[in-house]
Amino acid sequence: MAGLPPLAGLAHWLDTPRSPRTLAVWLSVYLLLAANWPLWRQLAHIGGGAPSLYMPSVLLMAILVMCANTAVLLLFAWSRWSKLIWLLVVVAAALAQHYMLEYRVVMDPGMLANALQTDAGEVRDLLSTTMLSRLAIVVLPAAWAMWRIPVLRMGVLSNAWRNLAMLVVLAVVAAVTIVASNRTLAPLMRNHVGLRYTMNPVASLYSAGKAAAKPLLTRNRKLVPMTAGVHLGASYAGQAKPPMLLLVVGETARADHFSLNGYPRDTTPELAARHVSNWTHATSCGTSTLASVPCMFSPLGKAAFEARSDDYENLMDVLQASGLAVFWLDNQPGGCKGVCDRIPHASAFKGLDAATRKQNCDGDECLDDVMLRGLDERIAALPPERRAKGVVLVMHQMGSHGPAYHLRSSPDAKRFKPECTNNSLADCSHAELINAFDNSIAYTDRFLGKSIDWLKAQQKSYEPAMLYMSDHGESLGEYGLFLHGVPYSFAPDVQKHIPWVMWISDDMRKRGKLAAACLGKSHDEPISHDNLYHTVLGLMDVQTRTYKPSMDVLNECRSPSDA
Template identity: 65%
Template sequence: MPGSRVQSTPLPQDRVSLGASVRIPSTVPLLGLLESIDDWFARPRSPRTVVVWLTLYLALAANVPLWSELARIGGAPSVYLPTIALMALLTVCGTVAILSFTAWTRWMKPLWFGVVVLAAVVQHYMLSYRVVMDPSMLANAVQTDPNEVRDLMSWRMAFNVLLVSALPAWALWRVRIRPQRLGSQAWRNGVLLLSVAAIAAGGALAMNRQLAPLMRNNVHLRYMMNPMASLYSAATVAIRPMFKQSRKLMLVAGGTALGASYAGQARPPLFVLVVGETARADHFGLNGYARNTTPELAARHVLSYRDVRSCGTNTLASVPCMFSPLGKQEFEGRKNEYENLMDVLQASGLAVFWLDNQAGGCKGVCDRVPHASAFQDLDPSVQAALCDGDECLDDVMLRGLDERLAALPAERRSKGVVLVMHQMGSHGPSYFKRSSPDVKRFLPECKTNALSECSHTELVNGYDNSIAYTDRFLGKTIDWLKGQSRQFDPALLYLSDHGESLGEYGLFLHGVPYGFAPEVQKHVPMVTWLSDGMKARRKLASTCMESGVDAPLSHDNLYHTVLGLMDVSTPTYKPALDALASCRGGNVASN
């Protein structure tokens, strides 16, 4: 009716309009707690807050190896606890400083999560293999081929990475980044950067007396600050190629010529240089190892040099260095790239060929000479017998070797041949894959790439079986060379690129920065076998060579020793670094 008032009837308390959004309180305490935590993570935050919280989390969850190492070095808690606190401060400040450059918008979330995954992966390898992620190790990892990557993967790795990354993944997904103007973001990020830099500097100065000797005597600690060290190494590896492209290739092969021994030669030389992989000298029976891991080489009366040091502790560092005319010190400080031993041998007129059994290749050494991968275009029967996917046992390099030689230019071949064979050798961590069943004399062996799951005895057994396989491979290569004696004067030199840690000092694998790497990663085997024809053409005295097996040598000697043995004259040849120079011209005694 007109003038009447209509009173609204209140809705019942259990009714809710369709447009409303109401959270029904949970009757389960645990669910209520989880919902509260989720609400807290979902609050809007500045990108700087996210960066700081993420860094604090990683300092706790991804630096277990660093805290353990500091505790081991410090001894008593009263000594190492203050040091741990200082290193935690420096790690947090350094990581925040780096990530402050990414503190912008919500689109940085994938990048932040990538940092988390990187830190988790690095921690896994530091815990499992006691390696540190310095630029050299990271560069070597980047160039690792898929087969080697597969060997390093495991369910344990997946679990360890998930354990560290699950919580931040959820947090980054839930958190809302508060939008801000570009100018405001920039000056706030700058303040954050300057603040953490000042805090780090203050802490370092306050405890410089303790920090300076600690870092000077334990250089590896700086590469254990995770993820700061990994981010630094990644940036170094990414930026370095930009400057490398501007490097000139310095020519050193000018003025190269064959020596007098080639004039009217009855037979050309055939020299095989075997570049070993991950072999340590103290596990060669020839060098006094308690186990007879090298019976085949011993039966062929080779010379084993017992005091040889590598140029680096990983393939990427060692192989280019050992073929360089510069020597370790100059090579590492070079401003430009230089031609190497392969270029000089080719410039002399010899037939040169590089045969590789590593998918990672020759690290640039063979780029300008004929080269091939041993596992490509294989006969199916050979592949089935010697290969697992694209990874093959070293015997594959001996298949079709006569045809490879015959394919080299006849004019060059008539002067002489240099063949380089780059082994798979004893590459870890899957040592059990580096030997065939018929040479596995040391049992039981470790049959997993998770080395921590194996006993030390099983680990050493697997590694020694790989050395025994290399011994047999070298024995077969020498036998093949002997079969070429009617057409050539053959010789062989074997030299490993670096050694390996098998648990000594808690270290595994290789790649520890050279300055503080253990001797087992730098002390490498070097073996020579010379036919009577080669010794006669170079006038090499056997007794003299035998007396020199304990002389200190290094990768620096390879370039000059090969040139001297092959009688190739070039301006970069240094007789003082030729391991056989003092034995030329004497009475030749046959084996």
């Protein structure tokens, strides 16, 4: 081989059969160098930019990532399908690196759980030429090498004990490294929890496995009833008109981009013109729809909800059990995350006529105005005996769902220009990104204004009110982060600080003995999604042992007599 020309020598080297362990090590080295740039960049940032400060941490993490990735690859080094499985691992690593680079997210179980629930429309929003080029750069060299290099065949038992022996060696190397460098490694991992989820692809595979296994592990959970003894309160006795509550669950709206909360841009003129009540310091239960929506409708509160071992009936079950007419209307492709499974519900973008779909929809994604189409007919279709008592309608918005913020507002609502129209946010200026997001907030403001006007038109038959809050916030480049889904314990406030707005008609205010002066002010006390359950029950006068007056945000405005 020494006398061969360079290209011929390379071809001979590539054509030489290698053991599965050798290929696993080489592929692990390749992934270490080609698919871990988010990790190296983060370590450099933590180290302050000086190589002498961050290189020791880089070397330590390189050893650990190398050991972990090689161990993962060895788990599949058993058969002729090894190369195919390894190629899938490379593709997963390339995808994970792209999203970590593009949106500064980490591959924790919550993020992967959201990814597993992504539908075709959301996938389309995430596609970009940047993603395809990054995939090609990482995947194609590895695919070509794996196609060229033959695997050395050996017996099952011989291959098994060799793989096992190498796994033991890897475990020893990792353990020695951790023990020897604990003084450096322990504070690094403790103070920067997100680092463990940038170790690629082992973190992504771990998180995906944990997210996929969660439904299997929770399959035997029982549903704990919360509806025992539920009944309607005294306000329903001899009522002239039944109450109607429109509960709007927003998507990805940031409180600090609402002009109601002091944002310098006038993003919420419609809400301001309708003299709504506004809570300025509301926080979410999670940083993703999957985490927040089930939690906000739970009677347990964030801490107990996350620690639960069984499932519990939620706010919608309690309202349904009280005898009210309850309906959930979804404009969110991911659905209600199980909250509406036991009540009447529908998808807003199903069954639309061609003209409405052409005007409001792009594929299976529609602007939120579609939820106002045919709303009277939807209400009329609910059981009349329930409607006679009262109605609770939930609208689950598409809101400001990213990264395609420009698709979340209609052309006539785009007041801030130029806006980012690229799914690859790095290709847009910060100003264009903010313009696109603010246009989506302005569109939500207009949608809520129209919703209040619809409620006002119902006052001949109902005593209406509206409550709006977002499921979580969004990062728009702060601290180098984009989108949402960062683990709650170290997520920035912009992913947790949400808008909370209420409009209550005079009839509904009098029904609930709510002081007009109290409702007409801006409320600064801290509240959270934990307050939603109790606030809705208090407003609708639904009596149950699970209601806590201290958690009802309207309780401070409630007086013994009509004010």
